[in-house]
Amino acid sequence: MEESALWLDGGAGPTLLVIPALFDEGNRLRRQTVEVMRRLAASGITCVLPDLPGLNESTTPLADLDVDLWRKAMASLALQTGARRVLALRGGALVSPDGLAGWHYAPATGASVLRQMVRARIIAGREAGREEKHDALLAKGRIEGLDLAGYALGGAMIAQLERAEAPQDDISIISQDMVGGSALWLRAEASESREQADALAAIVAVGLSMVGVA
Amino acid sequence: MTQNIDQSLRRILGDVLGLKPGQADSLTDDSGLFGHLPELDSMAVAGLLTEIEDRLGIVIEDDEVDGDMMADYGSLRRFVEDKLAV
Numbered sequence: 001m002e003e004s005a006l007w008l009d010g011g012a013g014p015t016l017l018v019i020p021a022l023f024d025e026g027n028r029l030r031r032q033t034v035e036v037m038r039r040l041a042a043s044g045i046t047c048v049l050p051d052l053p054g055l056n057e058s059t060t061p062l063a064d065l066d067v068d069l070w071r072k073a074m075a076s077l078a079l080q081t082g083a084r085r086v087l088a089l090r091g092g093a094l095v096s097p098d099g100l101a102g103w104h105y106a107p108a109t110g111a112s113v114l115r116q117m118v119r120a121r122i123i124a125g126r127e128a129g130r131e132e133k134h135d136a137l138l139a140k141g142r143i144e145g146l147d148l149a150g151y152a153l154g155g156a157m158i159a160q161l162e163r164a165e166a167p168q169d170d171i172s173i174i175s176q177d178m179v180g181g182s183a184l185w186l187r188a189e190a191s192e193s194r195e196q197a198d199a200l201a202a203i204v205a206v207g208l209s210m211v212g213v214a
Numbered sequence: 215m216t217q218n219i220d221q222s223l224r225r226i227l228g229d230v231l232g233l234k235p236g237q238a239d240s241l242t243d244d245s246g247l248f249g250h251l252p253e254l255d256s257m258a259v260a261g262l263l264t265e266i267e268d269r270l271g272i273v274i275e276d277d278e279v280d281g282d283m284m285a286d287y288g289s290l291r292r293f294v295e296d297k298l299a300v
Contacts, residue, residue: 024257112264120260122276127256134276149257182229186265188251188258191232 003058003073005050008037013044014208017083017100019074020049022091022113023151025185026056029089032184032192036087039201045208048081050074052095063145066156067110067164070095087204090185093166101170103204106183110164114138117148138162174203216295222269223291230254230262243288248281259284272297 020026020033037047052070054062075097078086086102088095093107118134125132137146141158153161176183179199184191228238231253248254254262263274272294283293 116260116264117257119263119276119279120256123259123279124256126280186229186261187232188230188253188255188261189232 003051003053003060005048005077006034006037007049008041008047010041010044010046013046014085015046015048015081015083016040016102016204016208017074017078017081017086017097018047018049019086019088019092019096020052020056021089021185022052022094022108023055023117024149025090025108026052026092028187028190029185031190032197033089035192035194035197036201036204039197040205043201043205045205048077048083050077052092061152062157063152063154066154067094067160071097075100085204085208088166093171094161094164096167096171098167099169103172103174103207104166105174105179105200106176106185107166107173109166110161114148114158114161117151118146120149121147172207174200178203219270219294219298220291223266223287223294226262226265226269227287230258230265241287243286243291245287247286247290248284250286266294270294270298 018033018037021029033049037049040047050073051058053060053073054065074095077083078097078100083100086096086100087105088102088107089105091108091110091113093104094110094113096102096104118137121137122132122134138158140146141153141155143155145152145154146158147153179196181193181196184193184196224238224241227233227241228235231251248259263279266272267274274297278293283289
């Protein structure tokens with residue numbers, strides 16, 4: 001699979017794989033993610049932000065993908081780029097490669113990612129005069145796939161998201177409290193925060209220098 | 215308790231709508247929400263409800279969510295107060 005990635009060169013320093021948030025949150029956090037990468041690149045850390053297959057600019061059909069395939073894609077990209085650490089945002093933590101140390105920023109469980117999207121579909125449906133039930137939608141979705149918030153998800157993706165958990169070995173969690181301010185992924189309209197980008201980049205940059213990778 | 219709910223709800227709405235500190239305080243019971251604010255689409259409402267559940271420790275069933283409950287700030291606050299039975 002050929003996928004594109006945003007690559008910010010930090011020179012001779014280490015390479016960091018940056019895994020974006022999933023679906024709608026990925027769009028809302030996109031600019032903030034790039035802001036964080038700019039700061040890291042300025043302190044000598046090369047950052048690679050891939051498109052997850054099926055999302056953003058990717059031309060791969062999303063319906064053919066699932067959590068395992070995403071995690072494999074991230075693992076092979078880490079190998080290919082020589083990334084020594086990972087920074088995964090929100091649901092991106094679910095596809096963080098096993099064994100790759102790093103940071104998960106405000107990680108979300110697969111169940112909560114899915115619950116929110118199903119809820120959005122039910123609310124939109126009700127406005128259009130269509131009554132749908134959470135459990136029935138998921139039961140059907142596991143078999144046939146489901147169109148959620150404009151994303152055509154396959155059955156395997158639905159079934160795996162319901163159970164998906166982020167790996168925890170060698171991972172430090174960065175909570176929103178550590179970054180300060182209000183959670184940008186909640187914003188109805190995409191926005192960015194210089195202060196939050198500074199704080200998040202500082203945590204990662206200091207962490208990298210302490211383990212001697214930087 | 216009622217006042218805490220009001221404060222928490224204002225903070226959550228401020229986060230979702232990207233309001234500056236203080237702006238959320240100017241919401242009144244008649245301030246329109248779903249259907250009045252174009253940025254408050256179904257995805258944003260879903261996020262808002264999940265955040266309310268997490269921060270206030272309640273569970274909101276999907277069939278409880280409708281246009282009336284989300285119509286304005288007052289109706290949303292009354293819904294949450296009823297949930298917490300205060």
